Amino acid sequence: MLTFGIDRGGEMITQYISKCFGLPRDTAEQLKIQYGCATPDALTEEERSLVITVRQNDVESSTEVQVGMVTLATYINRQFSEIFRMVSDRIGRLLNEGRNSSLQLTLSAGFVITGGVAKTRGIEKLAPFINGNGNPAAVKISVGLPRGVLVDPADHVRIDSPEHAVLVGMARTCSRDTKELQNFEKEDTNPTNWRGKFSQWWNDNFA
Template identity: 35%
Template structure:
């Protein structure tokens, strides 16, 4: 992007590729275009065919370019939370000129970040993002921006997010193969938390459940930080397959039935309202009731929520006062709030973007990526620049292209001054609660 005020968020989903273009106006993001294309080359949120994924990304970007009337050269990339690890990290460097204290500069911030990035990771893992929680100047802590302060020693305490190298590499490679530059990378639940939650929900603790097509992600935001994330490898595509198998119809018909007549809660569906279903091997359509279709959908969704509940109970996440916020394409199903509240035992609401043309839960992630980048502080941009491998000018809205060799070179300069990282704290376990399901034994046994 030649214009520094233009931000482009890219959400690579299992079923659709979504691109949102926005321009920054006095700190506010104004959406000026969007593009959506069917996804190809993905399975359960992960790219399995780089060529096909690159083609879908390129088509979605071209659609967004036409609507926004801008040329898109780089994007803000979101990485799913599959096998995500969250751990604290810290680094320390000397900033004194000889024995004299001096003012802390942008370069010092990046040097202490590189010291914090010196982690011994397994060969199959890679750093996705790093968040600066606080800086410490000569023992004075809780500093958000140390630049301009006088000091002898600078420390940084932050949070490190790492993921499987294959997932990260494939996503970046597909973007580059589409002719685009990766301006910045972040974990999608981290960006979602800053966009769909208010300040109180981020502070006191809230669970975000992203109901996608290929998988469902639950993330815990507390103290304005991403504390925990878990992924269930089931999503909207599984609901479509269930409808196809039970009603003996094609996947395309099943998807259309889900969108046109589907209810997440069978109690809200009518037994009198019926619709035709084209059954394989039969010349004439078969009449099916909304209630019968809703029972199929509810069975799968209840199974997904029960799986997530078991993981969230282990970290007592469902006791947080913020409750649960649903987003993602599946969250548009009527009655899903009632079903989720019944299974999870928490207050539940749905997030729908308010921007014109984006008023559907499936657009939340792409919108969150641009908001996350646009709302970053200048200090966090410097931290991101150290991770991406280049020095970031103070006024740049997005970081520059990653160069592993440059990052390693800068890291080596700060290696002798780095402090060791601390180990993550253990989370208290909570026994699983027994809850009685609301669906028939037939559908439960069928999907088991």
């Protein structure tokens, strides 16, 4: 399994909406969350004809911006294409590094996306054209959710969104790394293995 993050993925989409419609960043973010769709193909027939009126008020005047659902979904889709291009570039670099090593990479199982951007409606209908050989091929997208997390019902807390999956994954990675470090430190103090013997020799002669 290959895991890595893309910085500011959701923010890229927000900034693009802001730029294209001439809206403040916070308004664009609200528009993305409330009406955003990853592809026009995921819109219903009714939504395709829907136009959202966004009112902007300042000290001297009030203006209205008309935002069509199809146009909004098209802009969001463009940024997803850019995000997947970044993913493709990252995979390409790994493949180039792997040509001189034992690294084998296949994406037949597709992508699992987590974080806030994974909550975008219709994201599972996208198919980034990337595969493990760097050749065009449709790859399945799935939304990652946290699994195996036990929560006390008395806490009234739900850990079940793609955003939570990122935090759970980071916590598990940190826990695993901590255990590995603790095991390594135990081996260092064990006088029967080579690391323990070296550590003892170093302390006797240089500490």
